Amino acid sequence: MRGENKRSVIVGIFVFLGIAILVAGVMTLGGQQKKFVKAIQLKAVFDDIGGLQPGNNIWFSGVKIGTVKKINFYGDSQVEVEMNVEQSVREFIRKDSKATISSDGLIGNKIIVIYGGTTVAPPVEDGDRLEAIMPLDTDSMMETLQENNQNLVDITNDLKVLTGKLAAGEGIVGAVMTDSLLADNFRSILSNLNRASINSNQMLNDLNSFTSKLNQEGNLFNDLATDTTMVTDLKATLESFKESAANTEELTAKLGEISTKLDDPNTSFGMLLNDPEFADVLKSTLNNTDSAAYNLNRGLEALEYTWPFRKGFKRKAKAEEDEN
Template sequence: MRNDNKKSVIVGIFVFIAIAIFVTGVLTLGGQQKKFVKSFRLTAVFDDVAGLQTGNNVWFSGVKIGTVRRINFYGDSQVEIVMNVEEKVKDYIRKDSKATISSDGLIGNKIILIYGGTTQAPPVEDGDRLVSVMALDTDKMMETLQENNKNLVTITENLKVLTGKIAQGQGIVGAVMTDSLLAENFKSILENLDRASVNSNRTLMELNKFASGMNQEGSLFYDLTHDKEIYKSLQTSVNELQATAENAKNLTDNLNETANKLNDKNNTAGMILNDEEFAQRIKHTMIYVDSSSMNLNKGLEALEYTWPFKKGFKRMEKAKAKEGA
Protein backbone atom coordinates (compact mmCIF):
# COMPACT_ATOMS: atom_id res chain seq x y z
CA MET A 1 0.00 0.00 0.00
CA ARG A 2 2.78 2.30 0.90
CA ASN A 3 4.51 1.59 -2.42
CA ASP A 4 1.29 2.46 -4.33
CA ASN A 5 0.96 5.76 -2.49
CA LYS A 6 4.60 6.51 -3.13
CA LYS A 7 4.16 5.88 -6.85
CA SER A 8 1.03 8.05 -6.93
CA VAL A 9 2.89 10.92 -5.28
CA ILE A 10 5.81 10.63 -7.71
CA VAL A 11 3.41 10.52 -10.69
CA GLY A 12 1.53 13.50 -9.31
CA ILE A 13 4.77 15.46 -8.89
CA PHE A 14 5.81 14.73 -12.50
CA VAL A 15 2.35 15.67 -13.78
CA PHE A 16 2.47 18.90 -11.81
CA ILE A 17 5.92 19.70 -13.18
CA ALA A 18 4.74 18.93 -16.74
CA ILE A 19 1.69 21.14 -16.31
CA ALA A 20 3.86 23.94 -14.91
CA ILE A 21 6.26 23.62 -17.81
CA PHE A 22 3.36 23.62 -20.28
CA VAL A 23 1.77 26.70 -18.71
CA THR A 24 5.12 28.47 -18.58
CA GLY A 25 5.73 27.66 -22.23
CA VAL A 26 2.27 28.85 -23.22
CA LEU A 27 2.73 32.06 -21.26
CA THR A 28 6.19 32.60 -22.75
CA LEU A 29 5.05 31.98 -26.29
CA GLY A 30 1.97 34.08 -25.68
CA GLY A 31 4.12 36.88 -24.34
CA GLN A 32 6.38 36.71 -27.35
CA GLN A 33 3.44 36.62 -29.72
CA LYS A 34 1.60 39.32 -27.77
CA LYS A 35 -1.37 36.97 -27.30
CA PHE A 36 -2.25 38.18 -23.84
CA VAL A 37 -1.60 41.89 -24.39
CA LYS A 38 -4.31 44.36 -25.25
CA SER A 39 -3.78 45.34 -28.86
CA PHE A 40 -5.30 47.09 -31.87
CA ARG A 41 -5.18 46.38 -35.57
CA LEU A 42 -3.14 48.08 -38.34
CA THR A 43 -2.89 47.13 -42.02
CA ALA A 44 -0.51 47.74 -44.90
CA VAL A 45 -0.64 46.69 -48.56
CA PHE A 46 2.50 45.49 -50.38
CA ASP A 47 3.23 44.38 -53.91
CA ASP A 48 5.48 41.59 -52.59
CA VAL A 49 5.87 40.34 -48.99
CA ALA A 50 9.26 38.71 -49.74
CA GLY A 51 8.61 35.60 -47.58
CA LEU A 52 6.86 37.31 -44.66
CA GLN A 53 4.74 34.86 -42.64
CA THR A 54 1.96 34.97 -40.09
CA GLY A 55 3.40 35.36 -36.60
CA ASN A 56 6.45 37.40 -37.69
CA ASN A 57 7.24 40.37 -35.49
CA VAL A 58 6.35 44.04 -35.94
CA TRP A 59 9.00 46.55 -34.84
CA PHE A 60 8.87 50.27 -34.13
CA SER A 61 11.95 52.36 -33.23
CA GLY A 62 13.89 49.19 -32.48
CA VAL A 63 11.20 47.78 -30.15
CA LYS A 64 9.01 44.77 -30.86
CA ILE A 65 5.41 46.02 -30.57
CA GLY A 66 3.31 43.31 -32.23
CA THR A 67 2.99 40.44 -34.66
CA VAL A 68 1.61 39.72 -38.12
CA ARG A 69 -1.91 38.39 -37.62
CA ARG A 70 -3.01 37.64 -41.19
CA ILE A 71 -1.75 37.82 -44.74
CA ASN A 72 -4.51 38.32 -47.33
CA PHE A 73 -4.47 38.80 -51.07
CA TYR A 74 -5.64 42.27 -52.03
CA GLY A 75 -6.73 43.70 -55.36
CA ASP A 76 -5.23 42.16 -58.51
CA SER A 77 -1.79 41.06 -57.33
CA GLN A 78 -1.12 42.80 -54.02
CA VAL A 79 -0.97 41.45 -50.48
CA GLU A 80 -2.58 42.96 -47.38
CA ILE A 81 -0.77 42.55 -44.05
CA VAL A 82 -2.90 42.67 -40.88
CA MET A 83 -0.89 43.44 -37.73
CA ASN A 84 -1.72 43.21 -34.03
CA VAL A 85 0.03 46.10 -32.26
CA GLU A 86 0.22 46.80 -28.52
CA GLU A 87 -2.26 49.38 -27.29
CA LYS A 88 0.39 51.22 -25.25
CA VAL A 89 2.31 52.39 -28.37
CA LYS A 90 -0.80 53.72 -30.07
CA ASP A 91 -0.04 57.35 -29.18
CA TYR A 92 3.48 57.15 -30.67
CA ILE A 93 2.58 55.86 -34.13
CA ARG A 94 1.25 58.60 -36.37
CA LYS A 95 -1.09 58.36 -39.33
CA ASP A 96 1.68 59.47 -41.70
CA SER A 97 4.04 56.70 -40.51
CA LYS A 98 5.30 54.16 -43.06
CA ALA A 99 5.63 50.38 -43.01
CA THR A 100 8.23 48.34 -44.81
CA ILE A 101 9.44 44.73 -44.87
CA SER A 102 12.87 44.13 -43.39
CA SER A 103 14.94 41.25 -41.98
CA ASP A 104 15.70 40.34 -38.38
CA GLY A 105 19.47 40.36 -38.92
CA LEU A 106 21.34 39.61 -42.11
CA ILE A 107 19.60 36.29 -42.89
CA GLY A 108 16.93 36.25 -40.15
CA ASN A 109 13.15 36.09 -40.39
CA LYS A 110 11.20 38.80 -42.18
CA ILE A 111 9.68 41.51 -40.01
CA ILE A 112 7.41 44.52 -40.45
CA LEU A 113 9.23 47.74 -39.63
CA ILE A 114 7.16 50.85 -38.82
CA TYR A 115 9.04 54.15 -38.99
CA GLY A 116 8.65 57.85 -39.61
CA GLY A 117 5.66 59.97 -38.77
CA THR A 118 5.43 63.59 -37.66
CA THR A 119 3.88 65.23 -34.66
CA GLN A 120 1.64 67.27 -36.95
CA ALA A 121 -0.30 64.09 -37.82
CA PRO A 122 -2.72 62.54 -35.26
CA PRO A 123 -2.04 59.14 -33.68
CA VAL A 124 -3.23 56.02 -35.48
CA GLU A 125 -6.56 54.38 -34.69
CA ASP A 126 -7.78 50.80 -34.83
CA GLY A 127 -8.03 49.63 -38.46
CA ASP A 128 -5.85 52.38 -39.98
CA ARG A 129 -3.81 51.55 -43.07
CA LEU A 130 -0.18 52.70 -43.15
CA VAL A 131 1.65 53.77 -46.27
CA SER A 132 3.81 50.87 -47.46
CA VAL A 133 7.34 51.26 -48.78
CA MET A 134 8.86 48.40 -50.73
CA ALA A 135 12.19 47.31 -49.27
CA LEU A 136 15.21 46.31 -51.32
CA ASP A 137 14.86 42.88 -52.84
CA THR A 138 17.72 40.67 -51.63
CA ASP A 139 17.61 38.64 -54.86
CA LYS A 140 18.01 41.80 -56.91
CA MET A 141 20.74 42.92 -54.54
CA MET A 142 22.58 39.66 -55.07
CA GLU A 143 22.16 39.98 -58.85
CA THR A 144 23.54 43.52 -58.67
CA LEU A 145 26.44 42.36 -56.51
CA GLN A 146 27.16 39.55 -58.96
CA GLU A 147 27.15 42.01 -61.85
CA ASN A 148 29.38 44.35 -59.87
CA ASN A 149 31.76 41.47 -59.18
CA LYS A 150 31.99 40.77 -62.91
CA ASN A 151 32.66 44.43 -63.59
CA LEU A 152 35.29 44.45 -60.84
CA VAL A 153 37.02 41.45 -62.41
CA THR A 154 37.01 43.21 -65.80
CA ILE A 155 38.40 46.41 -64.24
CA THR A 156 41.10 44.39 -62.45
CA GLU A 157 42.12 42.69 -65.70
CA ASN A 158 42.23 46.06 -67.50
CA LEU A 159 44.35 47.54 -64.69
CA LYS A 160 46.68 44.55 -64.94
CA VAL A 161 47.10 45.10 -68.69
CA LEU A 162 47.54 48.86 -68.18
CA THR A 163 50.15 48.50 -65.46
CA GLY A 164 51.98 45.94 -67.60
CA LYS A 165 52.15 48.40 -70.50
CA ILE A 166 53.32 51.15 -68.16
CA ALA A 167 56.03 48.88 -66.78
CA GLN A 168 57.15 48.09 -70.36
CA GLY A 169 57.37 51.82 -71.18
CA GLN A 170 54.40 51.86 -73.55
CA GLY A 171 52.22 54.94 -73.83
CA ILE A 172 52.85 58.45 -72.51
CA VAL A 173 52.79 57.47 -68.84
CA GLY A 174 55.09 54.51 -69.41
CA ALA A 175 57.45 56.61 -71.48
CA VAL A 176 57.58 59.30 -68.78
CA MET A 177 58.25 56.72 -66.08
CA THR A 178 60.92 54.75 -68.00
CA ASP A 179 62.55 57.27 -70.41
CA SER A 180 64.96 59.45 -68.44
CA LEU A 181 65.34 61.96 -71.30
CA LEU A 182 61.59 62.42 -71.57
CA ALA A 183 61.40 62.79 -67.81
CA GLU A 184 64.04 65.53 -67.93
CA ASN A 185 62.11 67.28 -70.70
CA PHE A 186 58.93 67.03 -68.65
CA LYS A 187 60.79 68.42 -65.65
CA SER A 188 62.08 71.30 -67.80
CA ILE A 189 58.52 72.03 -68.96
CA LEU A 190 57.33 72.15 -65.36
CA GLU A 191 60.18 74.53 -64.48
CA ASN A 192 59.25 76.78 -67.42
CA LEU A 193 55.62 76.72 -66.34
CA ASP A 194 56.66 77.64 -62.81
CA ARG A 195 58.79 80.49 -64.14
CA ALA A 196 55.92 81.66 -66.33
CA SER A 197 53.59 81.65 -63.32
CA VAL A 198 56.10 83.76 -61.37
CA ASN A 199 56.32 86.24 -64.25
CA SER A 200 52.54 86.31 -64.50
CA ASN A 201 52.25 87.10 -60.80
CA ARG A 202 54.83 89.86 -61.16
CA THR A 203 52.95 91.29 -64.14
CA LEU A 204 49.69 91.22 -62.20
CA MET A 205 51.36 93.01 -59.29
CA GLU A 206 52.67 95.70 -61.66
CA LEU A 207 49.22 96.07 -63.21
CA ASN A 208 47.67 96.42 -59.77
CA LYS A 209 50.27 99.03 -58.85
CA PHE A 210 49.61 100.88 -62.12
CA ALA A 211 45.86 100.78 -61.53
CA SER A 212 46.34 102.06 -57.98
CA GLY A 213 48.49 104.92 -59.28
CA MET A 214 45.86 105.85 -61.87
CA ASN A 215 43.23 106.11 -59.14
CA GLN A 216 45.32 108.45 -57.00
CA GLU A 217 44.21 112.05 -56.74
CA GLY A 218 46.13 114.36 -59.09
CA SER A 219 46.68 111.80 -61.84
CA LEU A 220 45.29 112.34 -65.34
CA PHE A 221 42.92 109.38 -65.09
CA TYR A 222 41.63 110.56 -61.73
CA ASP A 223 41.03 114.07 -63.11
CA LEU A 224 39.28 112.67 -66.17
CA THR A 225 36.96 110.53 -64.06
CA HIS A 226 36.30 112.99 -61.20
CA ASP A 227 36.73 116.57 -62.53
CA LYS A 228 33.38 117.77 -63.87
CA GLU A 229 34.93 120.77 -65.67
CA ILE A 230 37.30 118.55 -67.64
CA TYR A 231 34.36 116.33 -68.47
CA LYS A 232 32.41 119.33 -69.77
CA SER A 233 35.41 120.47 -71.84
CA LEU A 234 35.81 117.01 -73.30
CA GLN A 235 32.12 116.88 -74.04
CA THR A 236 32.32 120.26 -75.80
CA SER A 237 35.36 119.13 -77.80
CA VAL A 238 33.57 115.96 -78.79
CA ASN A 239 30.53 117.96 -79.90
CA GLU A 240 32.77 120.28 -81.94
CA LEU A 241 34.53 117.34 -83.52
CA GLN A 242 31.15 115.85 -84.32
CA ALA A 243 30.06 119.17 -85.96
CA THR A 244 33.34 119.30 -87.90
CA ALA A 245 32.81 115.75 -89.06
CA GLU A 246 29.29 116.62 -90.21
CA ASN A 247 30.61 119.68 -92.10
CA ALA A 248 33.33 117.56 -93.68
CA LYS A 249 30.67 115.06 -94.70
CA ASN A 250 28.57 117.83 -96.26
CA LEU A 251 31.64 119.18 -98.07
CA THR A 252 32.43 115.72 -99.35
CA ASP A 253 28.85 115.29 -100.53
CA ASN A 254 29.01 118.67 -102.35
CA LEU A 255 32.35 117.76 -103.96
CA ASN A 256 30.92 114.43 -105.05
CA GLU A 257 27.91 116.23 -106.51
CA THR A 258 30.21 118.71 -108.33
CA ALA A 259 32.36 115.87 -109.63
CA ASN A 260 29.26 114.10 -110.89
CA LYS A 261 28.19 117.29 -112.69
CA LEU A 262 31.66 117.66 -114.22
CA ASN A 263 31.40 114.11 -115.47
CA ASP A 264 28.01 114.89 -117.04
CA LYS A 265 28.14 116.05 -120.72
CA ASN A 266 24.79 117.84 -120.43
CA ASN A 267 26.36 121.02 -118.93
CA THR A 268 29.05 123.39 -120.23
CA ALA A 269 31.78 122.42 -117.80
CA GLY A 270 31.09 118.73 -118.29
CA MET A 271 31.06 119.20 -122.05
CA ILE A 272 34.42 121.02 -121.96
CA LEU A 273 35.96 118.29 -119.76
CA ASN A 274 34.42 115.20 -121.31
CA ASP A 275 33.36 115.97 -124.94
CA GLU A 276 36.46 115.45 -127.16
CA GLU A 277 34.75 116.77 -130.27
CA PHE A 278 33.77 119.99 -128.50
CA ALA A 279 37.29 120.31 -127.13
CA GLN A 280 38.73 120.00 -130.66
CA ARG A 281 36.34 122.67 -131.89
CA ILE A 282 37.41 125.04 -129.09
CA LYS A 283 41.06 124.29 -129.92
CA HIS A 284 40.55 125.12 -133.59
CA THR A 285 38.64 128.27 -132.61
CA MET A 286 41.50 129.40 -130.38
CA ILE A 287 43.95 128.77 -133.21
CA TYR A 288 41.79 130.90 -135.55
CA VAL A 289 41.54 133.67 -132.96
CA ASP A 290 45.31 133.65 -132.46
CA SER A 291 45.91 133.76 -136.19
CA SER A 292 43.41 136.61 -136.58
CA SER A 293 45.00 138.59 -133.75
CA MET A 294 48.42 138.22 -135.42
CA ASN A 295 47.07 139.41 -138.73
CA LEU A 296 45.36 142.33 -136.98
CA ASN A 297 48.65 143.33 -135.35
CA LYS A 298 50.40 143.22 -138.67
CA GLY A 299 47.67 145.37 -140.25
CA LEU A 300 47.89 147.94 -137.46
CA GLU A 301 51.68 148.12 -137.85
CA ALA A 302 51.25 148.65 -141.56
CA LEU A 303 48.79 151.55 -140.98
CA GLU A 304 51.66 153.58 -139.47
CA TYR A 305 53.33 153.84 -142.84
CA THR A 306 50.25 154.55 -144.93
CA TRP A 307 49.66 158.13 -146.11
CA PRO A 308 46.44 158.96 -144.32
CA PHE A 309 47.78 157.88 -140.88
CA LYS A 310 51.47 158.89 -141.30
CA LYS A 311 51.09 162.49 -140.06
CA GLY A 312 49.02 161.41 -137.08
CA PHE A 313 51.65 158.91 -135.88
CA LYS A 314 54.36 161.61 -136.23
CA ARG A 315 52.41 164.04 -133.97
CA MET A 316 52.01 161.26 -131.39
CA GLU A 317 55.75 160.66 -131.35
CA LYS A 318 56.49 164.36 -130.88
CA ALA A 319 54.07 164.57 -127.98
CA LYS A 320 55.68 161.56 -126.23
CA ALA A 321 59.11 163.19 -126.80
CA LYS A 322 58.00 166.39 -125.04
CA GLU A 323 56.53 164.50 -122.10
CA GLY A 324 59.85 162.64 -121.78
CA ALA A 325 61.83 165.88 -121.73
Protein backbone atom coordinates (compact mmCIF):
# COMPACT_ATOMS: atom_id res chain seq x y z
CA MET A 1 0.00 0.00 0.00
CA ARG A 2 2.79 2.31 0.93
CA GLY A 3 4.57 1.47 -2.38
CA GLU A 4 1.50 2.28 -4.44
CA ASN A 5 1.14 5.65 -2.70
CA LYS A 6 4.80 6.31 -3.38
CA ARG A 7 4.34 5.55 -7.09
CA SER A 8 1.24 7.76 -7.22
CA VAL A 9 3.16 10.66 -5.69
CA ILE A 10 6.01 10.21 -8.16
CA VAL A 11 3.59 10.04 -11.10
CA GLY A 12 1.77 13.11 -9.81
CA ILE A 13 5.06 14.98 -9.51
CA PHE A 14 5.99 14.09 -13.11
CA VAL A 15 2.53 15.03 -14.36
CA PHE A 16 2.75 18.36 -12.52
CA LEU A 17 6.21 19.01 -13.99
CA GLY A 18 4.92 18.17 -17.48
CA ILE A 19 1.97 20.48 -17.09
CA ALA A 20 4.27 23.22 -15.78
CA ILE A 21 6.65 22.76 -18.69
CA LEU A 22 3.72 22.81 -21.13
CA VAL A 23 2.30 25.98 -19.61
CA ALA A 24 5.75 27.61 -19.63
CA GLY A 25 6.24 26.64 -23.27
CA VAL A 26 2.82 27.95 -24.21
CA MET A 27 3.48 31.19 -22.37
CA THR A 28 6.92 31.51 -23.97
CA LEU A 29 5.65 30.83 -27.47
CA GLY A 30 2.66 33.07 -26.89
CA GLY A 31 4.95 35.85 -25.73
CA GLN A 32 7.17 35.43 -28.77
CA GLN A 33 4.19 35.32 -31.10
CA LYS A 34 2.50 38.23 -29.33
CA LYS A 35 -0.59 36.09 -28.63
CA PHE A 36 -1.34 37.54 -25.24
CA VAL A 37 -1.01 41.27 -26.01
CA LYS A 38 -3.51 43.66 -27.53
CA ALA A 39 -2.87 43.95 -31.26
CA ILE A 40 -4.17 45.66 -34.36
CA GLN A 41 -4.26 44.19 -37.82
CA LEU A 42 -2.35 45.76 -40.72
CA LYS A 43 -2.16 44.57 -44.32
CA ALA A 44 0.24 44.84 -47.23
CA VAL A 45 0.03 43.49 -50.79
CA PHE A 46 3.22 42.13 -52.40
CA ASP A 47 3.94 40.81 -55.89
CA ASP A 48 6.22 38.12 -54.39
CA ILE A 49 6.72 37.30 -50.72
CA GLY A 50 9.84 35.17 -51.32
CA GLY A 51 8.96 32.33 -48.89
CA LEU A 52 7.38 34.40 -46.11
CA GLN A 53 5.23 32.25 -43.81
CA PRO A 54 2.61 32.85 -41.11
CA GLY A 55 4.26 33.34 -37.75
CA ASN A 56 7.29 35.18 -39.15
CA ASN A 57 8.27 38.28 -37.23
CA ILE A 58 7.50 41.91 -37.97
CA TRP A 59 10.12 44.55 -37.11
CA PHE A 60 9.94 48.30 -36.75
CA SER A 61 13.09 50.39 -36.13
CA GLY A 62 14.95 47.22 -35.09
CA VAL A 63 12.26 46.15 -32.57
CA LYS A 64 9.98 43.13 -32.92
CA ILE A 65 6.39 44.42 -32.82
CA GLY A 66 4.29 41.55 -34.14
CA THR A 67 3.96 38.48 -36.35
CA VAL A 68 2.50 37.50 -39.70
CA LYS A 69 -1.03 36.26 -39.07
CA LYS A 70 -2.22 35.13 -42.48
CA ILE A 71 -1.20 35.05 -46.13
CA ASN A 72 -3.86 35.24 -48.86
CA PHE A 73 -3.83 35.50 -52.63
CA TYR A 74 -4.98 38.88 -53.84
CA GLY A 75 -6.08 39.98 -57.31
CA ASP A 76 -4.58 38.16 -60.28
CA SER A 77 -1.13 37.16 -59.01
CA GLN A 78 -0.44 39.20 -55.88
CA VAL A 79 -0.28 38.13 -52.24
CA GLU A 80 -1.90 39.90 -49.29
CA VAL A 81 -0.14 39.60 -45.94
CA GLU A 82 -2.13 40.16 -42.73
CA MET A 83 -0.01 41.28 -39.77
CA ASN A 84 -0.72 41.41 -36.04
CA VAL A 85 1.03 44.47 -34.59
CA GLU A 86 1.14 45.49 -30.93
CA GLN A 87 -1.35 48.22 -30.21
CA SER A 88 1.22 50.00 -28.00
CA VAL A 89 3.34 50.94 -31.05
CA ARG A 90 0.39 52.07 -33.18
CA GLU A 91 1.06 55.75 -32.56
CA PHE A 92 4.60 55.42 -33.95
CA ILE A 93 3.53 53.82 -37.25
CA ARG A 94 2.09 56.36 -39.68
CA LYS A 95 -0.34 55.82 -42.53
CA ASP A 96 2.39 56.72 -45.05
CA SER A 97 4.81 54.12 -43.64
CA LYS A 98 6.07 51.37 -45.95
CA ALA A 99 6.48 47.61 -45.57
CA THR A 100 9.08 45.41 -47.21
CA ILE A 101 10.32 41.84 -46.92
CA SER A 102 13.79 41.19 -45.56
CA SER A 103 15.76 38.35 -43.93
CA ASP A 104 16.61 37.76 -40.30
CA GLY A 105 20.34 37.66 -40.92
CA LEU A 106 22.13 36.64 -44.10
CA ILE A 107 20.26 33.35 -44.61
CA GLY A 108 17.69 33.56 -41.78
CA ASN A 109 13.91 33.45 -41.86
CA LYS A 110 11.95 35.99 -43.83
CA ILE A 111 10.62 38.96 -41.88
CA ILE A 112 8.57 42.04 -42.64
CA VAL A 113 10.18 45.40 -41.92
CA ILE A 114 8.01 48.50 -41.46
CA TYR A 115 9.83 51.77 -41.94
CA GLY A 116 9.43 55.39 -42.94
CA GLY A 117 6.45 57.57 -42.28
CA THR A 118 6.18 61.26 -41.48
CA THR A 119 4.64 63.12 -38.57
CA VAL A 120 2.32 64.88 -41.02
CA ALA A 121 0.36 61.65 -41.56
CA PRO A 122 -1.85 60.32 -38.73
CA PRO A 123 -1.11 57.02 -36.90
CA VAL A 124 -2.34 53.77 -38.44
CA GLU A 125 -5.64 52.24 -37.44
CA ASP A 126 -6.86 48.67 -37.28
CA GLY A 127 -7.29 47.28 -40.80
CA ASP A 128 -5.10 49.86 -42.59
CA ARG A 129 -3.09 48.79 -45.61
CA LEU A 130 0.55 49.91 -45.85
CA GLU A 131 2.39 50.59 -49.10
CA ALA A 132 4.42 47.52 -50.04
CA ILE A 133 7.96 47.91 -51.39
CA MET A 134 9.37 44.95 -53.23
CA PRO A 135 12.71 43.80 -51.78
CA LEU A 136 15.84 43.13 -53.75
CA ASP A 137 15.71 39.81 -55.52
CA THR A 138 18.47 37.54 -54.21
CA ASP A 139 18.58 35.57 -57.46
CA SER A 140 19.01 38.78 -59.46
CA MET A 141 21.71 39.89 -57.07
CA MET A 142 23.53 36.59 -57.53
CA GLU A 143 23.23 36.86 -61.30
CA THR A 144 24.59 40.39 -61.21
CA LEU A 145 27.39 39.28 -58.92
CA GLN A 146 28.23 36.40 -61.25
CA GLU A 147 28.27 38.78 -64.23
CA ASN A 148 30.52 41.18 -62.33
CA ASN A 149 32.84 38.32 -61.46
CA GLN A 150 33.04 37.34 -65.13
CA ASN A 151 33.77 40.97 -66.08
CA LEU A 152 36.48 41.06 -63.42
CA VAL A 153 38.04 37.93 -64.86
CA ASP A 154 38.00 39.45 -68.36
CA ILE A 155 39.57 42.67 -67.07
CA THR A 156 42.24 40.66 -65.26
CA ASN A 157 43.05 38.73 -68.44
CA ASP A 158 43.22 41.93 -70.49
CA LEU A 159 45.47 43.50 -67.87
CA LYS A 160 47.69 40.44 -67.95
CA VAL A 161 47.98 40.67 -71.76
CA LEU A 162 48.67 44.41 -71.56
CA THR A 163 51.40 44.05 -68.95
CA GLY A 164 52.95 41.26 -71.01
CA LYS A 165 53.10 43.53 -74.08
CA LEU A 166 54.56 46.35 -72.01
CA ALA A 167 57.21 44.04 -70.64
CA ALA A 168 57.99 42.85 -74.17
CA GLY A 169 58.41 46.45 -75.37
CA GLU A 170 55.44 46.41 -77.70
CA GLY A 171 53.61 49.66 -78.44
CA ILE A 172 54.68 53.22 -77.69
CA VAL A 173 54.46 52.87 -73.92
CA GLY A 174 56.33 49.57 -73.97
CA ALA A 175 59.00 51.04 -76.23
CA VAL A 176 59.41 54.03 -73.94
CA MET A 177 59.68 51.72 -70.94
CA THR A 178 62.22 49.36 -72.52
CA ASP A 179 64.10 51.39 -75.18
CA SER A 180 66.86 53.47 -73.58
CA LEU A 181 67.17 55.69 -76.69
CA LEU A 182 63.48 56.62 -76.56
CA ALA A 183 63.83 57.25 -72.86
CA ASP A 184 66.72 59.64 -73.52
CA ASN A 185 64.70 61.41 -76.22
CA PHE A 186 61.80 61.69 -73.86
CA ARG A 187 64.05 63.19 -71.20
CA SER A 188 65.38 65.64 -73.80
CA ILE A 189 61.83 66.64 -74.71
CA LEU A 190 61.00 67.20 -71.06
CA SER A 191 64.17 69.26 -70.67
CA ASN A 192 63.23 71.40 -73.66
CA LEU A 193 59.73 71.85 -72.28
CA ASN A 194 61.24 72.89 -68.97
CA ARG A 195 63.45 75.47 -70.69
CA ALA A 196 60.47 76.71 -72.70
CA SER A 197 58.53 77.06 -69.47
CA ILE A 198 61.38 79.05 -67.92
CA ASN A 199 61.57 81.30 -70.99
CA SER A 200 57.81 81.79 -70.89
CA ASN A 201 58.01 82.79 -67.25
CA GLN A 202 60.82 85.22 -68.04
CA MET A 203 58.79 86.66 -70.90
CA LEU A 204 55.82 87.11 -68.61
CA ASN A 205 58.01 88.83 -66.04
CA ASP A 206 59.38 91.18 -68.70
CA LEU A 207 55.87 91.86 -69.93
CA ASN A 208 54.73 92.64 -66.39
CA SER A 209 57.69 94.98 -65.96
CA PHE A 210 56.90 96.68 -69.27
CA THR A 211 53.23 97.12 -68.38
CA SER A 212 54.16 98.50 -64.95
CA LYS A 213 56.35 101.08 -66.65
CA LEU A 214 53.50 101.98 -68.98
CA ASN A 215 51.29 102.54 -65.95
CA GLN A 216 53.65 105.09 -64.38
CA GLU A 217 52.49 108.69 -64.20
CA GLY A 218 53.86 110.97 -66.92
CA ASN A 219 54.01 108.13 -69.43
CA LEU A 220 52.24 108.77 -72.71
CA PHE A 221 50.24 105.54 -72.59
CA ASN A 222 49.26 106.16 -68.97
CA ASP A 223 48.18 109.71 -69.85
CA LEU A 224 46.15 108.43 -72.77
CA ALA A 225 44.49 105.88 -70.51
CA THR A 226 43.86 108.13 -67.47
CA ASP A 227 43.97 111.83 -68.49
CA THR A 228 40.47 112.87 -69.55
CA THR A 229 41.69 116.31 -70.72
CA MET A 230 44.10 114.72 -73.16
CA VAL A 231 41.33 112.54 -74.44
CA THR A 232 39.22 115.66 -75.08
CA ASP A 233 42.11 117.35 -76.91
CA LEU A 234 42.74 114.19 -78.89
CA LYS A 235 39.08 114.07 -79.90
CA ALA A 236 39.23 117.75 -80.93
CA THR A 237 42.36 117.05 -82.99
CA LEU A 238 40.67 114.13 -84.68
CA GLU A 239 37.68 116.33 -85.46
CA SER A 240 40.06 118.92 -87.00
CA PHE A 241 41.65 116.15 -89.05
CA LYS A 242 38.20 115.12 -90.20
CA GLU A 243 37.35 118.73 -91.20
CA SER A 244 40.70 119.08 -92.99
CA ALA A 245 40.09 115.82 -94.79
CA ALA A 246 36.62 117.03 -95.81
CA ASN A 247 38.04 120.35 -97.04
CA THR A 248 40.80 118.54 -98.92
CA GLU A 249 38.23 116.30 -100.50
CA GLU A 250 36.16 119.33 -101.52
CA LEU A 251 39.27 121.09 -102.90
CA THR A 252 40.20 117.95 -104.82
CA ALA A 253 36.71 117.83 -106.30
CA LYS A 254 36.96 121.50 -107.39
CA LEU A 255 40.42 120.95 -108.87
CA GLY A 256 38.95 118.01 -110.74
CA GLU A 257 36.22 120.24 -112.11
CA ILE A 258 38.83 122.87 -113.13
CA SER A 259 41.01 120.28 -114.83
CA THR A 260 37.94 118.97 -116.63
CA LYS A 261 37.14 122.45 -117.85
CA LEU A 262 40.79 123.01 -118.88
CA ASP A 263 40.60 119.81 -120.91
CA ASP A 264 37.43 121.07 -122.64
CA PRO A 265 38.45 122.60 -126.02
CA ASN A 266 35.26 124.69 -126.09
CA THR A 267 36.50 126.93 -123.23
CA SER A 268 39.09 129.69 -123.59
CA PHE A 269 41.73 128.03 -121.45
CA GLY A 270 40.90 124.67 -122.98
CA MET A 271 41.38 126.11 -126.43
CA LEU A 272 44.66 127.73 -125.32
CA LEU A 273 45.92 124.49 -123.88
CA ASN A 274 44.54 121.96 -126.30
CA ASP A 275 43.97 123.59 -129.74
CA PRO A 276 47.25 123.33 -131.77
CA GLU A 277 45.95 125.58 -134.60
CA PHE A 278 45.14 128.35 -132.14
CA ALA A 279 48.60 127.89 -130.63
CA ASP A 280 50.19 128.37 -134.07
CA VAL A 281 48.09 131.48 -134.69
CA LEU A 282 49.04 132.84 -131.27
CA LYS A 283 52.73 132.19 -131.96
CA SER A 284 52.44 133.93 -135.34
CA THR A 285 50.69 136.90 -133.70
CA LEU A 286 53.38 137.17 -131.06
CA ASN A 287 56.06 137.03 -133.70
CA ASN A 288 54.31 139.78 -135.66
CA THR A 289 53.89 141.83 -132.51
CA ASP A 290 57.55 141.43 -131.74
CA SER A 291 58.47 142.53 -135.26
CA ALA A 292 56.14 145.53 -135.04
CA ALA A 293 57.60 146.55 -131.68
CA TYR A 294 61.09 146.26 -133.11
CA ASN A 295 60.19 148.39 -136.11
CA LEU A 296 58.45 150.93 -133.88
CA ASN A 297 61.55 151.18 -131.74
CA ARG A 298 63.70 151.76 -134.84
CA GLY A 299 61.27 154.41 -136.00
CA LEU A 300 61.39 156.22 -132.66
CA GLU A 301 65.17 156.18 -132.74
CA ALA A 302 65.12 157.61 -136.26
CA LEU A 303 62.60 160.25 -135.19
CA GLU A 304 65.29 161.89 -133.06
CA TYR A 305 67.22 162.92 -136.15
CA THR A 306 64.33 164.38 -138.09
CA TRP A 307 64.22 168.14 -138.20
CA PRO A 308 60.85 168.73 -136.48
CA PHE A 309 61.97 166.87 -133.34
CA ARG A 310 65.67 167.64 -133.40
CA LYS A 311 65.47 170.84 -131.26
CA GLY A 312 63.42 169.14 -128.58
CA PHE A 313 65.87 166.23 -128.18
CA LYS A 314 68.81 168.73 -127.98
CA ARG A 315 67.07 170.72 -125.21
CA LYS A 316 66.43 167.50 -123.29
CA ALA A 317 70.05 166.42 -123.60
CA LYS A 318 71.28 169.88 -122.41
CA ALA A 319 68.96 169.80 -119.37
CA GLU A 320 70.28 166.41 -118.36
CA GLU A 321 73.89 167.72 -118.61
CA ASP A 322 73.05 170.75 -116.41
CA GLU A 323 71.56 168.52 -113.74
CA ASN A 324 74.67 166.36 -113.66
